[in-house]
Amino acid sequence: MNVREFSVISGEVVRRIVSQHRPEIVREVQRTYLVHDRGDTVNPDSYFLRFPAKPDSRIIALPAYLGGEHDIAGIKWIASFPGNIEHGIPRASAVLLLNDYATGYPFALLEAAQVSAARTAASAVLAAEVLSGIRQAQRLAVVGAGIIARNILEFFAAQDWEFGQVAVYDQVPAYAAALAGHATTRLGYPARPAADLAAALTGAQLTVLATTASSPYLTDPALVTPGDVVLNISLRDISPQLIVTAHNVLDDVEHCLKAGTSPHLTEQEYGHRDFISGTLAQVITGAVTVKPDKPIIFSPFGLGVLDLAVGALVYREARENAELIDIPGFFGETTRW
DSSP states (O other): OOOOOOEEEOHHHHHHHHHHOHHHHHHHHHHHHHHHHTTOEEOOOOEEEEETTEEEEEEEEEEEEETTTTOEEEEEEEEEOGGGGGGTSOSEEEEEEEEETTTOOEEEEEEOHHHHHHHHHHHHHHHHHHHHSSSEEEEEEEEOOSHHHHHHHHHHHHTTOEEEEEEEEOSSHHHHHHHHHHHHHTTOOOEEEOSSHHHHHTTOSEEEEOOOOSSOOBOOGGGSOTTOEEEETTSSSBOHHHHTTSEEEESOHHHHSSTTOHHHHHHHHHSOOTTEEEEHHHHHHTSSOOOTTSOEEEEOOOOHHHHHHHHHHHHHHHHHTTOSEEOTTOSSOOSOO
């Protein structure tokens, strides 16, 4: 049994591979949800490192094992520092460490902000397809105009989604204008910034919530109507009063009902989980059917196994194309004697 060479994959390489393989990443995310549904994964609770002097900032550890055809373990270490935005740098930064299941040895370190964004976007677009049954909407609303929202739009385009209108709202109008411009000039979507939240959401059959909100602000039931699909990607935007009146599909029930997410707050307020319809994997397999008689909300807590699946795909492509950096002698001893 040999120890693999240790390699590093830069963010530039990750971004290039992701941009070339978005449909494949969506399929990989779907397969991973099904492997997780079968119980062939280990996905412990995420660990949140918080700082008393910086309550809005955190670094999260997501360890996981992905079985099936992968047999790979690893951990994502992702920082979220919202104050970065004021200095012109992204809020999130991350690395992903991949471990060989046979030996336990780490064999690759990837810049993972791109991996994390890709698996989040792929999960969102997959959910939109599964829950709506089509790849089109007359009106798409995007609330929050950051990197995650941009990636979601790029994955929609890669999956050949069609939109009659795209409305983008952000508390910073310049961000909304920039994302709308990107959607129009780079992706071919008829996108415009919205003046306010209500203007963005009114008439939208599909909504993406990709903000940095720490508590619910979406409280008006008139803004979400039966049959509408809401991708609650940032998890804390929707009030319990709206959650409890909708069909709620999660990626993993136990993982999502913690850390002050909208479903978690709803469980705390109402004392039950009856508002949860099931998981996305259960909808994919037909074990759960969601009807359009209520709004349909997808809330993904974000599973570490998805990072492993996307990270493994990036590693394979980078290895095949010699786009990674091998570190000879990284492990000082690889034999016992």
